[in-house]
């Protein structure tokens with residue numbers, strides 16, 4: 001239901017905040033920029049750098065904002081910059097975050113204002129929506145301090161909450177579909193809550209200056225924050241002190257992602273006024289025309305797509321989620337030809353170890369993963385090794401950590417290891433079989449000129465998932481061949 005509803009409602013466009021009562025005199029006309037990057041509310045990226053400098057921030061003189069191929073805009077070097085250089089520095093007042101104070105100049109920033117009440121109705125896991133509400137407030141405020149920043153934000157985002165129902169279905173991967181539907185459902189429900197609360201506010205206390213807010217504008221704001229905010233330590237005593245405080249950082253948020261980034265964010269306390277300073281420092285020498293990149297985190301493609309709207313090809317941190325399930329494992333042994341130890345009905349001693357692994361009993365956490373740096377979820381590997389073993393004394397000689405480690409050299413013997421890995425390869429084959437289309441068919445759709453960009457992104461996501469599984473099967477088959485060779489050698 002949410003999928004279909006979302007496809008109708010969540011359209012992120014420049015008109016997301018449709019003024020019902022006031023004219024936005026601060027809003028410049030919307031002219032779409034040429035080039036490959038997404039259009040801005042008003043495309044004047046170099047003005048953003050000037051604004052940051054004029055407000056006391058520092059941007060290295062050899063930096064500019066420019067097109068960064070398919071990544072949209074990026075912060076790019078106009079000359080050679082030595083390693084260790086300060087690239088950008090933002091004083092505390094240039095970090096946009098939620099700050100509540102009884103004597104705040106803007107009453108919206110006071111505890112118990114309607115904005116405060118709305119923020120506190122958003123669950124913590126959707127933290128981006130909390131700061132998104134503040135962003136919408138600033139976007140609606142005539143003469144907002146933040147307008148030069150907001151006007152350079154993308155007008156539209158590519159997260160799957162903006163996909164059509166058909167495009168969401170084309171992701172073909174249940175855990176992500178679940179997350180997308182959850183977010184869409186939240187936005188649709190939250191729209192009602194916001195509208196209800198706004199009915200009770202007076203024009204003076206209206207958090208969005210009298211403008212309508214709907215699921216599209218909420219989705220735009222949530223996406224702007226999830227794709228651009230950094231969660232940093234807040235060093236200031238007067239408001240939300242602590243780790244993981246989301247902040248929007250002008251100019252710094254023009255840096256695109258790379259796992260091999262050439263810069264990093266550091267936080268300092270200004271020795272003069274003791275306020276926080278957020279800086280970007282070059283980790284390596286930056287060559288002429290090179291983009292400044294930051295590592296957004298070692299994330300799976302699910303999170304990159306959900307929060308940032310892009311997918312990384314051959315992402316070493318990508319994985320698939322499965323539910324640990326005895327009957328699925330039984331099916332895998334049938335596919336692999338391993339003589340079935342009946343995973344569904346383990347012996348009591350095996351059951352005990354599987355419980356210790358958190359895969360059995362009332363408090364079991366049945367989600368396991370395949371892929372990523374570890375290749376196989378340690379708990380799944382240990383469970384298979386144990387369930388395929390017959391000698392309890394032999395198993396009990398090993399710690400759970402040893403049983404969970406793939407690098408541990410066949411702890412329960414070569415034939416046990418071979419059977420466990422063959423079962424996992426079969427599990428991979430079953431997983432691949434469950435995708436409704438094959439990679440070759442996906443590639444044909446990707447090449448078609450009438451495929452929308454969102455559909456391409458959805459297909460690229462599922463192609464990467466399938467290639468990741470194939471790659472895992474190749475790696476496991478290589479280990480299996482080595483085991484067979486060792487078995488032959490006696």
Ligand SMILES: C[S@@+](CC[C@H](N)C(=O)[O-])C[C@H]1O[C@@H](n2cnc3c(N)ncnc32)[C@H](O)[C@@H]1O
Nearest residue numbers: 071072073227228253254255256257308309310
């Ligand atoms: C913090 S912003 C970076 C600036 C952004 N490119 C822009 O035009 O404003 C993050 C967004 O940049 C894009 N992006 C960043 N790194 C990327 C990458 N490695 N591949 C593709 N897109 C990327 C995505 O659209 C992402 O949501």
